Amino acid sequence: GESCCGSLTHHMGLTADATARAKRMIDQWTEAKVDWVIVTASGCGTTVKDYGHMLRYDPAYREKARDIGARSRDITEFLATTDLPEGKGDLRIVYHAACSLQHGQKITREPMALLKRAGFTVLEVPEGHLCCGSAGTYNMLQPDLARQLRDRKVAAIESVAPAAIAAGNLGCITQIGTGTQVPILHTVELLDWAYGGPRPERLAKLEEAR
Template sequence: MQTWLPAEFMQTSEGKAADAILRSCVHCGFCNAACPTYTLLGNELDGPRGRIYQIKGLLEGSPVTAQTQSHLDRCLTCRACETACPSGVQYAKLLDIGRAEIAKRVPRSVPQRLLRRALRWIIPSTRRFGLMLMLARALRPLLPSAVQRYIPLAKPSGVWPQVRHSRRMLILAGCVQPVLEPGIDSSLARLLDRHGISAVPVYAGCCGAVSHHLTAAEQTHAHIKTTIDALWPSIESGIEAIITTAGGCGAMLRDYRHILREDAEYSAKAARVTELCRDPVQIIEALPIDAAAKGRRVAFQAPCSLVNALKLEGRVEAVLQRVGFDVLPVQESALCCGSAGTYSILQAGLANELRERKLKNLYLAEPEIIATANIGCLTHLNAASQIPVAHWLSLLEMD
């Protein structure tokens, strides 16, 4: 597609990147069929091709309104459009540029600004999020049952084995997962320990994904740098990999190289973190794990981060199959469940519609359990599911 971006903007790295991405789009519309919001709303402006046009217009200086911003806000950043696109359009990078630009030109309402600020203040801090959850749990019995479902009960953290092997990997804990499901990382640590690999936990708070989704660049960079600083001594001591058990955090770590590419002090370190980052499945599929699950029926909800950002489609299902689970087919498996970071709070109506649709598809083959690979999807689905939802790593300890 032809572009007419302002000369001044074209001098910036964002301008050059946006121009290249816009030019790679041939407006064929193949992406629309893969898009959850286009599927639900049927409006071209709520699909990837329409959003690309709107971003092109706003970057070229056309007038924009709160309505334009709302079409961009409704995007889940699930990146299903990227997977579907035959021209390799890097939609998510363009959306980041478009959202940052429209944020400068269309002020949000005061309640919206306060809500977004509160989310950026609470969620990335394990301590603050933990306190809020503790308070909610204390009030839980007084609340209607429909609200209680959104307050998960406390879970055991499990035993973390001592560091005793020469092979070592880091497990980055992230922000909300240590509070909501502390047992996921220790399950992985025990599994690795049984196969001669010691896992070292790293608690550095948010990886930056929350503020990145909320278009807060300064805070995103600060979180990334804090994470890199926490990881760096172990990286220098020669660890093999950095593992994140939340697919969303894994996708974020993969973007560190790109996000800090112009930072004189951190660009090389960020690139090293991106190089070392692994999803658990990339480690586990190489281990000789015994089959112990004895045909239990599981439906796997593949998070968008795993499929579209990390490009690991089908890999977890293959491991589950290998260890004895009966992995059931899931219709519309590529459609986002609606969690998408803070989306389930900021766009609750659409998020709930997507969740209902996802759960119906997951129930179809009558699973005993639903598995997933991202804390956001797990919590979002569990709040409404009639069947327990667990991280697939927890399933590996079942017999």
């Protein structure tokens, strides 16, 4: 089955481990003859899209790695190509743009457009270009600086008084979630709910108060 894509060890400079993990995933997806590789963690997605560069000097994997990278899409990038109807989301939310999405993959408009299409009011966040302090393993290796970045990000988010926060990277969700009581969810959780899926557990208190 699928395993780690190699992103975390790649961040840490453990090249041999990251390369071995990348090759394992490339072999599995190539054998399965996948049309797309849809990724829900943007930090992983940035690495998978970069497989071609990671393995550019490996003659046995170079072409396969490029092919898998070209087939990789962030979940919001993929959903933006579909014709989703208007949804029933009715919360005031903010969208946190993970660095791996807005800077690494250059995906900026799609997540917010999807959330707006789903019925949510998406608020602008001051300093939205700044990192939350997660940054792969940065929050573990540089906890003091990471905490300062988190607190600055949380202050910016809370300044617009959202009911919830949407984000597309698990590291960011964990990092920001340690500094605020505002519920933070994966963007897809909110989209699923807006289109008739189950209410996310993190929104239970909000629903009870309404």
